[in-house]
Amino acid sequence: MSNKYIGxxxxxxxxxxxxxxxxxxxxxxxxxxxxxAYILRSPYAxxxxxxxxxxxxxxxxxxxxxYTGKDFENINGVPCGWQVNxxxxxxxxxxxxxxxxxxxVKHAGDGVAMVVxxxxxxxxxxxxxxxxxxxxxxxxxxxxxxxxxxAPLVHDEYPDNIAFDWQIGNDKAEVDAAxxxxxxxxxLDFTNNRVxxxxxxxxxxxxxYDTAYDRYTLYTSTQNPHLIRLLMCAFVLGIPEHKVxxxxxxxxxxxxxxxxxxxxxxxxxxxxxxxxxPIKWTxxxxxxxLTDAHGRDHVSTAEMGFDKDGHIVGLRIKTYANLxxxxxxxxxxxxxxxxxxxxxxxxxxxxxxxxxTCVFTHTTxxxxxxxxxxxxxxxxxERLMDVSAHxxxxxxxxxxxxxxxxxxxxxxxxxxxxQVALQYDSGNYHAVLERGLEMLGYADFKEKQAEARKNGKLxxxxxxxxxxxxxxxxxxxxxxxxxxxxxxxxxQVRVQPxxxxxxxxxxxxxxxxxxxxxxxxxxDKLGIPLADVEIIHGDSDAVAxxxxxxxSRSLAVGGSAIVKSIEKVLEKGAKIAAHKLECSTDDLDFAxxxxxxxxxxxxxxFGDVALTAYVPHVYPANLEPGLDFSSFxxxxxxxxxxxxxxxxxxxxxxxxxxxxxxxxAVDDVGNxxxxxxxxxxxxxxxxxxxxxxxxxxxxYDENGQLTTGTFMDYAMPRADDLPMFETDxxxxxxxxxxxxxxxxxxxxxxxSTPAVVNAVMNxxxxxxxxxxxxxLTPQRVWRAMxxx
Amino acid sequence: MAETVNITVNGTQHSxxxxxxxxxxxxxxxxxGLTGTHVGCDTSSCGACTVHINGKAVKSCSMLAAQxxxxxxxxxxxxxxxxxxxxxxxxxxxxxxxxxxxxxxGMIMTAADLLNHNPNPSETDIREALEGNICxxxxxHNIVEAIKDAAEKMAVPA
Numbered sequence: 009m010s011n012k013y014i015g016x017x018x019x020x021x022x023x024x025x026x027x028x029x030x031x032x033x034x035x036x037x038x039x040x041x042x043x044x045a046y047i048l049r050s051p052y053a054x055x056x057x058x059x060x061x062x063x064x065x066x067x068x069x070x071x072x073x074x075y076t077g078k079d080f081e082n083i084n085g086v087p088c089g090w091q092v093n094x095x096x097x098x099x100x101x102x103x104x105x106x107x108x109x110x111x112x113v114k115h116a117g118d119g120v121a122m123v124v125x126x127x128x129x130x131x132x133x134x135x136x137x138x139x140x141x142x143x144x145x146x147x148x149x150x151x152x153x154x155x156x157x158x159a160p161l162v163h164d165e166y167p168d169n170i171a172f173d174w175q176i177g178n179d180k181a182e183v184d185a186a187x188x189x190x191x192x193x194x195x196l197d198f199t200n201n202r203v204x205x206x207x208x209x210x211x212x213x214x215x216x217y218d219t220a221y222d223r224y225t226l227y228t229s230t231q232n233p234h235l236i237r238l239l240m241c242a243f244v245l246g247i248p249e250h251k252v253x254x255x256x257x258x259x260x261x262x263x264x265x266x267x268x269x270x271x272x273x274x275x276x277x278x279x280x281x282x283x284x285x286p287i288k289w290t291x292x293x294x295x296x297x298l299t300d301a302h303g304r305d306h307v308s309t310a311e312m313g314f315d316k317d318g319h320i321v322g323l324r325i326k327t328y329a330n331l332x333x334x335x336x337x338x339x340x341x342x343x344x345x346x347x348x349x350x351x352x353x354x355x356x357x358x359x360x361x362x363x364x365t366c367v368f369t370h371t372t373x374x375x376x377x378x379x380x381x382x383x384x385x386x387x388x389x390e391r392l393m394d395v396s397a398h399x400x401x402x403x404x405x406x407x408x409x410x411x412x413x414x415x416x417x418x419x420x421x422x423x424x425x426x427q428v429a430l431q432y433d434s435g436n437y438h439a440v441l442e443r444g445l446e447m448l449g450y451a452d453f454k455e456k457q458a459e460a461r462k463n464g465k466l467x468x469x470x471x472x473x474x475x476x477x478x479x480x481x482x483x484x485x486x487x488x489x490x491x492x493x494x495x496x497x498x499x500q501v502r503v504q505p506x507x508x509x510x511x512x513x514x515x516x517x518x519x520x521x522x523x524x525x526x527x528x529x530x531x532d533k534l535g536i537p538l539a540d541v542e543i544i545h546g547d548s549d550a551v552a553x554x555x556x557x558x559x560s561r562s563l564a565v566g567g568s569a570i571v572k573s574i575e576k577v578l579e580k581g582a583k584i585a586a587h588k589l590e591c592s593t594d595d596l597d598f599a600x601x602x603x604x605x606x607x608x609x610x611x612x613x614f615g616d617v618a619l620t621a622y623v624p625h626v627y628p629a630n631l632e633p634g635l636d637f638s639s640f641x642x643x644x645x646x647x648x649x650x651x652x653x654x655x656x657x658x659x660x661x662x663x664x665x666x667x668x669x670x671x672x673a674v675d676d677v678g679n680x681x682x683x684x685x686x687x688x689x690x691x692x693x694x695x696x697x698x699x700x701x702x703x704x705x706x707x708y709d710e711n712g713q714l715t716t717g718t719f720m721d722y723a724m725p726r727a728d729d730l731p732m733f734e735t736d737x738x739x740x741x742x743x744x745x746x747x748x749x750x751x752x753x754x755x756x757x758x759x760s761t762p763a764v765v766n767a768v769m770n771x772x773x774x775x776x777x778x779x780x781x782x783x784l785t786p787q788r789v790w791r792a793m794x795x796x
Numbered sequence: 797m798a799e800t801v802n803i804t805v806n807g808t809q810h811s812x813x814x815x816x817x818x819x820x821x822x823x824x825x826x827x828x829g830l831t832g833t834h835v836g837c838d839t840s841s842c843g844a845c846t847v848h849i850n851g852k853a854v855k856s857c858s859m860l861a862a863q864x865x866x867x868x869x870x871x872x873x874x875x876x877x878x879x880x881x882x883x884x885x886x887x888x889x890x891x892x893x894x895x896x897x898x899x900x901x902g903m904i905m906t907a908a909d910l911l912n913h914n915p916n917p918s919e920t921d922i923r924e925a926l927e928g929n930i931c932x933x934x935x936x937h938n939i940v941e942a943i944k945d946a947a948e949k950m951a952v953p954a
């Protein structure tokens with residue numbers, strides 16, 4: 009079958025509405041009689057609520073209702089979707105995350121009351137008139153401090169602030185023995201800085217209740233409408249799932265932060281029925297900083313041991329993960345199954361052990377942020393590799409080549425079994441580093457660096473050869489690891505009588521371009537024009553079911569489900585075609601949108617077969633009319649994209665300011681449907697990874713106040729912080745899904761962060777700099793260079 | 797404390813009552829229903845609400861609707877000429893200068909202002925001009941490419 013669209017940089021179908029201002033995000037939607045909600049939030053990180061007086065606020069003109077924690081005493085909180093057990097097998101601690109707090113607030117921004125009013129302004133004014141008396145308590149925000157004896161308790165019922173402890177890898181004694189045998193050990197302390205996802209569209213929800221049909225609708229800026237419906241109906245509100253429609257319209261970016269089921273979704277849905285009016289709540293940016301789940305926040309000590317030839321003999325890590333005050337939807341999975349399982353990296357490390365302690369603090373919940381656990385693993389490994397190379401006097405590229413897992417395609421060579429549970433599907437790690445070095449011009453670079461140094465310029469290069477795991481699966485395995493949901497995807501391919509095609513996918517686009525790349529697959533597989541395909545997503549009434557978009561799973565899992573449905577369409581289509589052409593299905597070839605009798609010019613087009621399926625006058629006996637198939641696809645394994653990222657930086661010797669001079673990224677994400685979209689995904693990931701390295705970082709003060717709570721205080725990467733990226737791809741297809749695709753959404757954010765920090769270390773190593781904490785602000789770099 | 801303002805938006809004159817505290821962006825979105833202008837922050841830092849006032853790019857969250865009385869405003873909805881897209885709109889699509897689309901209207905309005913006074917900007921000029929507009933999706937690479945591309949298109953009349 010010839011590909012007209014697959015592999016082409018087809019311009020995006022969805023762009024027209026966005027470039028003309030016709031995108032329809034949740035806050036753009038206005039329903040008749042709609043009222044507006046405002047959430048009064050705790051100004052304190054830790055305090056007991058002594059009393060709440062809403063009387064003055066309720067009396068204000070335009071105020072419709074006010075709800076407090078008392079209204080939700082007998083309603084569940086928002087759940088955690090993944091159960092992880094302590095090392096000793098006991099279940100993790102799951103504190104209630106109430107829709108509104110009844111007694112004790114646990115982080116700055118915890119919701120205390122919801123005001124509903126005719127306008128958002130009235131609701132905000134009324135919230136100010138609510139009188140809450142607090143008894144302020146001491147707060148703790150750092151995970152290691154939270155474990156100290158006598159530390160303030162986040163949840164009174166858990167006397168040590170531990171959510172759970174966990175381990176993975178080889179037997180600890182074996183790893184210790186391997187480390188004892190090492191010729192050289194590099195040991196580093198790391199802080200993986202807490203960052204805020206900051207999708208540009210703030211979270212927004214509209215709850216609506218239709219009395220005539222006893223039916224709810226929730227419009228939500230989410231990455232997974234069906235999952236929200238399931239969690240909200242079954243775990244929080246106890247309302248029947250078939251009476252709830254969840255719509256995720258245009259969504260302005262997610263990066264993980266819109267995966268989770270948030271309290272406000274349940275609040276507006278619940279209150280819509282109480283008030284019999286639609287209710288909209290839209291987050292302010294300052295509120296988003298306080299309440300959108302944050303990312304990263306690990307404190308680690310990591311050791312990598314080498315033999316005398318520079319081969320890794322062992323890896324030993326102790327990490328404290330800050331989960332914040334409550335367990336967000338995937339919070340428990342991120343530092344464990346999405347992090348510990350990636351510590352093999354792309355190396356043949358024979359012995360690995362991670363000891364993890366997950367801790368509650370008086371901070372905003374931490375959950376998956378672009379990469380989710382994999383960037384933290386990559387940061388440890390790749391920083392250790394570059395520092396080890398410096399310490400052992402081996403070139404960092406050479407050290408990697410020495411330790412790479414040899415190439416394997418997963419077909420002729422088996423997948424690679426790691427020491428940390430996963431089996432990699434296919435990989436060629438040498439190829440991406442070789443290409444990266446070629447693009448960089450490494451030999452020339454070393455000369456340039458020496459020359460620059462003579463002229464007082466601090467030029468540095470940093471490497472990162474990462475691997476990640478996408479399309480988390482299969483359901484049976486993730487279930488055995490504690491996932492409280494399956495991780496499959498559904499797709500329906502509905503061929504209309506005229507041969508036009510609607511595709512309903514449970515995947516959700518919030519910038520990824522599904523309406524284009526998915527349509528490319530469908531158009532080519534059916535041999536029809538791209539314009540004849542429409543991709544429909546984000547509406548639980550339209551789409552059978554879906555697990556949504558995160559973990560770079562859309563094409564690998566959602567796309568594979570579409571392919572399954574297309575195969576069913578073609579199989580039935582062949583029966584109809586054979587009947588019309590008076591031959592056997594075995595005699596037919598399907599290509600370029602038509603079935604042809606082999607060796608003849610007799611053929612019938614896809615459109616004619618579609619029409620016949622719906623006007624079945626001349627039709628096979630015992631065949632149902634219609635041409636419309638659904639499928640569920642549960643992958644056999646994760647997919648494992650990988651790549652090589654190289655940063656070239658210049659550090660200002662006077663000020664410590666870091667400038668990225670070049671950024672080379674060679675990624676292998678398997679087969680590619682739309683190179684333009686993949687490259688765009690890589691660019692965006694790079695910007696976020698570089699942002700974490702140089703600019704972004706959450707700071708809480710000693711009282712638990714978020715001091716980086718606006719775009720004026722939290723440094724987002726801007727256009728003049730970043731270079732033009734130099735990107736290329738290698739292709740090692742995924743051996744276990746029908747498209748051979750692996751996923752590209754997170755790669756950029758996973759590989760780039762350590763590359764940047766390694767480059768700054770490389771630029772300043774000769775000045776005695778041995779440790780730098782992200783973000784690498786000019787002040788930090790200057791202090792390190794000047795030993796202050 | 798409502799007062800009447802007369803504002804021309806995308807060539808249409810509007811005479812509307814507004815509250816004294818109503819920001820221009822809320823007037824555009826809520827009163828006129830022009831939801832292409834977005835709100836991405838509350839500190840005038842992100843640029844998602846950028847519109848043109850008398851031809852100059854302004855963050856519409858940084859002024860009151862009342863201050864726009866008598867002014868002429870262009871929003872993203874006014875950039876195309878019927879079905880004919882503005883060259884910047886075309887270039888953002890052709891160069892994949894957008895992903896989720898939320899920052900895009902503000903980016904296009906800021907870029908249009910740049911090209912109005914600097915028809916042949918360098919990469920540095922473009923990056924500096926975009927300093928007040930945050931995009932979380934694209935890493936800016938393709939936005940820079942799109943603006944360069946539009947500058948070329950606009951320099952050579954079709």
